[in-house]
Amino acid sequence: MMITKRLCDMLNAQVGRELAASQQYLAAAIYFADKGLDKWADVFYRQSEEERFHALKIVKFLVEVGAETTVPEAPAASPTMFESPLDVTSKALAWEREVTQNFRDMAKAAMEEPDPVCRPILDWFLTEQVEEESTMDKLTQILESGLNPFMAEQVLDEATAEVGGGDEA
Ligand SMILES: [Fe+2]
Numbered sequence: 701m702m703i704t705k706r707l708c709d710m711l712n713a714q715v716g717r718e719l720a721a722s723q724q725y726l727a728a729a730i731y732f733a734d735k736g737l738d739k740w741a742d743v744f745y746r747q748s749e750e751e752r753f754h755a756l757k758i759v760k761f762l763v764e765v766g767a768e769t770t771v772p773e774a775p776a777a778s779p780t781m782f783e784s785p786l787d788v789t790s791k792a793l794a795w796e797r798e799v800t801q802n803f804r805d806m807a808k809a810a811m812e813e814p815d816p817v818c819r820p821i822l823d824w825f826l827t828e829q830v831e832e833e834s835t836m837d838k839l840t841q842i843l844e845s846g847l848n849p850f851m852a853e854q855v856l857d858e859a860t861a862e863v864g865g866g867d868e869a
């Protein structure tokens with residue numbers, strides 16, 4: 701294996717978190733779709749796919765470097781976990797901040813080991829997290845402005861231009 705055991709374990713744990721995020725965003729999409737907020741639903745369906753793409757990106761990296769990897773169980777998620785559209789975007793922003801912290805911890809571990817082989821993929825994810833946090837922050841600000849979520853659908857395209865663009869990387 702071309703990477704250290706420590707980073708291998710951390711990256712495997714991250715696969716589980718990305719899949720969990722995919723489930724949570726799918727629940728968020730259902731929450732919006734149930735309310736007839738189809739454009740909001742579409743943003744979160746795309747976000748759910750993007751998180752799955754993140755999990756795959758790590759899995760493929762682990763396989764490539766000869767590290768052991770398994771498919772963890774993804775936790776259930778329900779649209780009833782959300783109280784309002786603003787609650788969805790606020791929770792999403794908090795989740796994204798946690799993920800950024802996970803990658804910060806991995807980047808720190810990669811320096812300590814040192815584990816230079818992991819650095820490019822960690823850099824990619826750190827850059828991606830800037831986008832992810834910024835998108836969820838924008839969506840939260842739109843709803844905090846008091847704009848009705850139906851009216852806000854008109855500005856969603858601009859606010860979410862980055863969502864779903866991940867598979868080009
Ligand atoms: Fe992710």
Ligand SMILES: [Fe+2]
Binds near residue numbers: 721751796799832
């Ligand atoms: Fe994310």
